[in-house]
Amino acid sequence: MIFALRSRAWQLMMLSVSLAFLSHTAEAIDTIASAVSLDHGFSLLYNLDFARANQVFLSWQQEHPDNPMGPACEAAGLLFSEFNRLGVLEAQFYADDQAFAARKKLTPDAALRERLYAALDQADSRAHARITKNPKDRDALLALTMSSGLKADYAGLVEKRNLASLHYTKEATAWAEQLLAVDPECYDAHLAKGVSQYIIGSMAAPIRWLVRLGGVGGDKQKGIADLQLTARRGHYLAPFARILLAIAYVREKDKAQARELLVSLRNDFPQNPLFTQEIARLDTQPLSRNRP
Secondary structure, X not given: OOOOOOOOOOHHHHHHHHHHHHHHHHHHHHHHHHHHHHXXXXXXXXXXXXXXXXXXXXXXXXXXXXOOHHHHHHHHHHXXXXXXXXXXXXXXXXXXXXXXXXXXXXXXXXXXXXXXXXXXXXXXHHHHHHHHHOOOOHHHHHHHHHHHHHHHHHHHHHOOOHHHHHHHHHHHHHHHHHHHHHOOOOOOHHHHHHHHHHHHXXXXXXXXXXXXXXXXXXXXXXXXXXXXXXXXXXXXXXXHHHHHHHHHHHHOOOHHHHHHHHHHHHHHOOOOHHHHHHHHHHHOOOOOOOOO
């Protein structure tokens, strides 16, 4: 996001200049503060302070009532809180599919689901309204990418609706590609592509072939490369990309890289016990190194 002050007028209208300067400075400070608020909201989110994160996202929406990023971020917070309550991310760290299949059955929170989809619907509505006016609206495209990705995550990881999850994954990838065409430096968009590539690339060959008939390809190596790019250069979603990479490395039997990422996450988000817990579990598992 680029912030700039308008040019000042020259000496003859000093009073007007002063007022204009103060006005534009205030606008710039408000914009910067709002951007920082979203950053702060995500920092709270990754530290599992969901109530305060939600308040930040709601406050940001009040300041930007037509911007779809507000409700998209609110939805991200709601989904992450449900992941935490259900232990979804912990389950993803299981190193083999047998242990993963034996995990406890999930019971979603119906009220939270309603709030989640209300926020997603609002994000979609605002985004499409802005795209109608400007097909290259960066915030709208990012919000749609996030919205489809969040729907895919909820359908697949909470509700276990795999076909629906693949549908939303395909949507997220399509929006991400449009976003990258508008802004090649929006590295958060690579998360959607990375997740899609890795998940589909991990499927058994016959299933992967059927999925490709539906227009969705998969390649684990490309998926990991996209996640690495978001982890290195992403903004709001960089920590989440690091979490997903750590999960991928555990499943690829690369203990060293998984541990390195988890240690960095623990250091950045010390209030989140997940990272310390998974480091301890990883240290008890004799995984052979198999760098993807």
